[in-house]
Amino acid sequence: MTTEVTSTLPPAGVPAGGAGGALLSLRGISKHFGPVQALVDVTFDVPAGQVTALIGDNGAGKSVLIKCISGIHSPDDGEIVWDGKPVHIKNPLDASSLGIETVHQDLALCDNLDIVQNMFLGRERVQHFALAEEDMEKAAGETLTGLAVTTVRSIRQPVASLSGGQRQSVAIAKAVLWNSKLVIMDEPTAALGVAQTAMVLALVRRLADRGLAVIIVSHNMNDVFEVADRVAVLRLGRTVAVRPAAELDRQIVVDLMTTGVSTRAVTPPDGKGVSS
Amino acid sequence: MSKVDGLPPAVEEELTESAALEAELAVAPALVANSLGDYLRGSFARVRGGESGVLPVVGGLILISILFQWLNSNFLTSRNLVNLLIQGSPIMLLAMAQVYALLLGEIDLSIGFVSGIGGIVTAELVKQSTGWPWWAAILVALIVCAFIGAVQGTIITRLGLPSFVVTLAGFLGLQGVMLLILGNGGSVPINDKVINDLASGNLTPTASWIVLLLVVAAFGIRTWRREEGRRASGLVAPPRSLTLVKIGAALAAAVAIALICNADRGTLVPIRGLPWVVLIVLGVLAMWTLLLGRTKFGRYVYAIGGNAEAARRAGVRLATVRTVAFTLCSFTAGVAGIVYASRLRSVSTALDGGTLVLYAVAAAVIGGASLFGGRGKAIHAVLGGLVIAAIANGMGLQGYSAAAEKVVTALVLLAAVAIDAVARRGRTAR
Numbered sequence: 001m002t003t004e005v006t007s008t009l010p011p012a013g014v015p016a017g018g019a020g021g022a023l024l025s026l027r028g029i030s031k032h033f034g035p036v037q038a039l040v041d042v043t044f045d046v047p048a049g050q051v052t053a054l055i056g057d058n059g060a061g062k063s064v065l066i067k068c069i070s071g072i073h074s075p076d077d078g079e080i081v082w083d084g085k086p087v088h089i090k091n092p093l094d095a096s097s098l099g100i101e102t103v104h105q106d107l108a109l110c111d112n113l114d115i116v117q118n119m120f121l122g123r124e125r126v127q128h129f130a131l132a133e134e135d136m137e138k139a140a141g142e143t144l145t146g147l148a149v150t151t152v153r154s155i156r157q158p159v160a161s162l163s164g165g166q167r168q169s170v171a172i173a174k175a176v177l178w179n180s181k182l183v184i185m186d187e188p189t190a191a192l193g194v195a196q197t198a199m200v201l202a203l204v205r206r207l208a209d210r211g212l213a214v215i216i217v218s219h220n221m222n223d224v225f226e227v228a229d230r231v232a233v234l235r236l237g238r239t240v241a242v243r244p245a246a247e248l249d250r251q252i253v254v255d256l257m258t259t260g261v262s263t264r265a266v267t268p269p270d271g272k273g274v275s276s
Numbered sequence: 277m278s279k280v281d282g283l284p285p286a287v288e289e290e291l292t293e294s295a296a297l298e299a300e301l302a303v304a305p306a307l308v309a310n311s312l313g314d315y316l317r318g319s320f321a322r323v324r325g326g327e328s329g330v331l332p333v334v335g336g337l338i339l340i341s342i343l344f345q346w347l348n349s350n351f352l353t354s355r356n357l358v359n360l361l362i363q364g365s366p367i368m369l370l371a372m373a374q375v376y377a378l379l380l381g382e383i384d385l386s387i388g389f390v391s392g393i394g395g396i397v398t399a400e401l402v403k404q405s406t407g408w409p410w411w412a413a414i415l416v417a418l419i420v421c422a423f424i425g426a427v428q429g430t431i432i433t434r435l436g437l438p439s440f441v442v443t444l445a446g447f448l449g450l451q452g453v454m455l456l457i458l459g460n461g462g463s464v465p466i467n468d469k470v471i472n473d474l475a476s477g478n479l480t481p482t483a484s485w486i487v488l489l490l491v492v493a494a495f496g497i498r499t500w501r502r503e504e505g506r507r508a509s510g511l512v513a514p515p516r517s518l519t520l521v522k523i524g525a526a527l528a529a530a531v532a533i534a535l536i537c538n539a540d541r542g543t544l545v546p547i548r549g550l551p552w553v554v555l556i557v558l559g560v561l562a563m564w565t566l567l568l569g570r571t572k573f574g575r576y577v578y579a580i581g582g583n584a585e586a587a588r589r590a591g592v593r594l595a596t597v598r599t600v601a602f603t604l605c606s607f608t609a610g611v612a613g614i615v616y617a618s619r620l621r622s623v624s625t626a627l628d629g630g631t632l633v634l635y636a637v638a639a640a641v642i643g644g645a646s647l648f649g650g651r652g653k654a655i656h657a658v659l660g661g662l663v664i665a666a667i668a669n670g671m672g673l674q675g676y677s678a679a680a681e682k683v684v685t686a687l688v689l690l691a692a693v694a695i696d697a698v699a700r701r702g703r704t705a706r
Contacts, residue, residue: 123590
């Protein structure tokens with residue numbers, strides 16, 4: 001595993017100041033749509049090899065923030081630092097050429113195509129004008145095996161026939177296939193049952209263990225404490241806290257989300273991750 | 277480090293099991309079967325599960341043939357079967373054209389009159405006073421048709437108008453153009469031998485054998501190489517016995533076609549051999565099957581029909597792919613129009629583009645293409661076209677009126693769509 005960034009984490013709202021472990025640093029990102037100030041001076045780091053949860057109430061600016069990172073919006077102000085260098089991400093293509101892949105909530109899969117076809121959609125390998133099917137099938141199979149997605153019986157089955165969790169796994173594997181360094185996931189477990197959620201969270205964990213940086217946007221406190229190493233809390237477009245998950249618990253996060261401050265102490269770790 | 281890897285084994289097992297159960301139905305039989313028996317069982321499960329492929333339409337064709345043969349022993353004679361292939365070829369070609377639009381989830385209402393324009397341009401260019409060689413006339417006609425498709429496709433994609441409306445305008449406008457060129461009730465006869473032979477000429481019996489066996493050899497070598505390659509590299513592949521059965525079936529079909537076509541079917545003078553038009557249909561079928569199944573463009577057509585937004589996010593240039601698809605649609609309609617004109621040896625204002633286009637849609641849907649996009653192949657259009665031609669031919673043989681023929685075609689279309697819908701419902705209700 002990479003350096004233990006969590007132990008040297010600066011207080012919330014203060015730039016990491018060149019912390020060596022951060023793959024992506026957001027410095028004072030602001031974005032407004034007309035009179036609506038969606039993001040105000042958002043600052044936090046996303047280290048490699050860790051899962052960073054981005055949470056906040058509805059309208060806190062989570063979606064706008066990930067759209068700024070994945071190139072759909074460009075921020076009005078502030079700086080995005082990627083691997084130590086400031087970058088301008090103007091469109092989704094810029095983001096993917098840096099190694100940033102986003103798994104949207106609706107997954108963006110074609111139901112009528114099979115798993116291999118979906119994973120390579122838009123980046124098919126070609127040999128003499130014909131698709132190099134065997135090549136793609138092997139690569140897709142290796143990626144899925146590498147992520148331990150083994151519940152899929154055949155990678156040549158249409159995506160329409162997959163369960164919700166399997167679809168999510170395919171969407172994640174599609175993002176990983178391109179040697180991406182940062183995978184952003186928007187509500188990956190929102191539509192899933194208990195068992196499927198566990199499957200997807202295990203997959204998210206494996207991505208981080210393989211050294212990728214992961215940002216997971218979630219409403220679900222259980223998921224956050226299950227899988228996240230760090231938690232960034234947004235409230236009304238501002239970062240109110242960026243802390244290791246171990247220094248937070250459910251109640252503190254709810255306080256931060258709703259009021260922006262919390263005076264509580266962390267409850268003992270055994271209370272963590274238990275439902276309600 | 278990992279917090280969720282330590283999932284209780286029971287849950288993990290359940291995950292795998294339920295997923296496997298869900299996946300079972302949808303897996304193509306060829307992917308999991310190790311023997312032919314397994315494969316057949318898998319196919320049956322798939323048909324029940326709503327992923328029927330070409331089986332229902334082939335079954336329907338066999339049923340229709342048995343029925344008509346029982347009603348009239350002339351139906352399965354070589355003369356009638358060859359006639360049926362020639363009669364059905366324009367619809368098969370038009371249906372292959374329509375498949376491009378249907379795959380995108382769109383519709384092209386104009387292809388009936390686009391094919392009319394293709395026929396007229398050919399006829400006008402080869403007639404005595406113009407005197408162009410046949411190949412130049414065909415080339416120009418196809419370019420004109422492709423251009424019409426490109427214009428319609430550009431309007432649809434760049435202005436974001438519904439294809440239904442744009443091609444309806446094309447339908448009306450091109451009908452007007454046709455009437456303008458032909459004059460009221462007029463017609464242009466075709467006297468060029470090559471062009472007339474497209475629909476009514478035949479290869480010699482020896483040439484028929486050679487061509488058909490070459491086609492089977494090409495298909496067989498391709499299939500064998502590909503599936504052996506997949507087996508060798510450890511990818512999912514159908515069992516070897518299935519590959520042999522496939523090639524054997526193709527060979528049997530070729531021999532049957534050769535025997536039927538090479539039997540003397542003339543009344544006064546002997547007529548033998550494979551009609552040219554069968555080769556045209558097979559050629560277009562092969563081209564579009566390869567384009568749709570084996571190239572990036574084809575993959576994108578399916579992706580747009582399945583989920584246009586996903587395709588857009590994946591970097592597919594939607595407007596370009598759609599425009600090219602509409603262009604190919606009209607191009608294929610042009611081929612159909614030339615064949616149609618060749619069969620009638622003229623183009624006249626009697627050409628009913630409205631009926632033609634609706635028959636083309638019906639053929640594609642009967643064959644198994646979806647009206648909602650993303651599902652369908654060129655072979656579906658050919659098989660559906662055969663069904664429609666068989667009904668028209670069989671009913672005509674029985675002396676039924678055109679009215680009865682239309683009613684029966686309507687019922688077959690409804691039945692095809694209903695069977696498909698019911699099968700799909702069975703599949704989604706899991």
